[in-house]
Every structure is written in structure tokens, then in C-alpha cells.
Amino acid sequence: MVTHLFKAVFLSCLLPALASVAPAAHAATVGYDYTIQNAELESVSAPSLAAVNDPDGYQIIVGATSFSILPGMQEFFADYGLANVTEISLRGIDPALNLDPSDATAFPLAATLINITGAPGVTIDPVVSSVPLPAAGWMLVAGLGGLIAVRRRKTV
Numbered sequence: 001m002v003t004h005l006f007k008a009v010f011l012s013c014l015l016p017a018l019a020s021v022a023p024a025a026h027a028a029t030v031g032y033d034y035t036i037q038n039a040e041l042e043s044v045s046a047p048s049l050a051a052v053n054d055p056d057g058y059q060i061i062v063g064a065t066s067f068s069i070l071p072g073m074q075e076f077f078a079d080y081g082l083a084n085v086t087e088i089s090l091r092g093i094d095p096a097l098n099l100d101p102s103d104a105t106a107f108p109l110a111a112t113l114i115n116i117t118g119a120p121g122v123t124i125d126p127v128v129s130s131v132p133l134p135a136a137g138w139m140l141v142a143g144l145g146g147l148i149a150v151r152r153r154k155t156v
Helices: 016-020 133-153
Strands: 003-006 025-037 040-045 058-062 065-069 075-076 087-091 110-114 121-132
Touching: 003 016
Parallel strands: none
Antiparallel strands: 003 110, 025 087, 025 121, 040 075, 040 110, 058 065, 058 087
16 A cells, blocks of 8 residues: 655636626635545645634535544544545635635645555645625725716716
């Protein structure tokens, strides 16, 4: 049985669907879906607080089983009665962190791989949430709209 420590990083870019998000919002990563090829997961380690300042921790979901993991902690799937794990979901990233879904280093999840049958691979899909423009931005837009309306009235 060969075990390797594997640093998983986000490898995809913004999805075309994000192009339809209103200009007043942007996407922030709130989780990831991971699929491992040619290996199985033995454990995962959440990024430290120095890497991602999110002290609340995260939820790891494998099928119908879920458990919490804190920053910098390592969890073994066997401790939860799980074996042959090749797909996991991670949720609970604070959207206020504004992790960019196109940043390959935004969330460095570490994983221990076992039962490697070839060149290991990982598919990582970000789960994004639309983050609204702060209230100050809306006030600026309203103020500029008011100035335009006043100017139009004066020219008529």
C-alpha cells in the first residue's frame, strides 16, 4: 500500500454561468467538490488559519456522512467508518473571505492518498455564492443616478 501526501489546489476557472451574474455582485467560494482519480482518500487536512483565516472550520461530506474539521486539523475517513473514498464535498467557507474561485491557491486542502493505481488526479469544482455589493456601493449608484436626473431636468 503506497501512501502519498497530496496538496490539492483549485484547478479550474470561472464557470460560464457566472457571466450572467449581475454586475452589482461577484462570486465568492463557499465550498469545493473533489473527485480523486486512480487513488482513494485516507485523510484530509484543512488549511491553517495562516493560510485561510476562517476559524469556524468546515464540513466534510461523504455521501450521507458529514463531519466537522477545524483549521489545521487532520481527519481520517476510517474514524467515521468510511472506506474507498474518492469523492468528498467541503462546505462552510465564510463568503466574507471573498475567496476567488479562479485563484488556484485560495484553499490549500491537503489529502493523504492510498491504493494508488496509476497517476493520481483530482477534479476540483468550486461552489460559489453571489456576494452582493455593499450598501455603500448602492448609495453611490443612487447618488450618481440622482445627479443625472437633476441634470436632465435642468436641460429640459
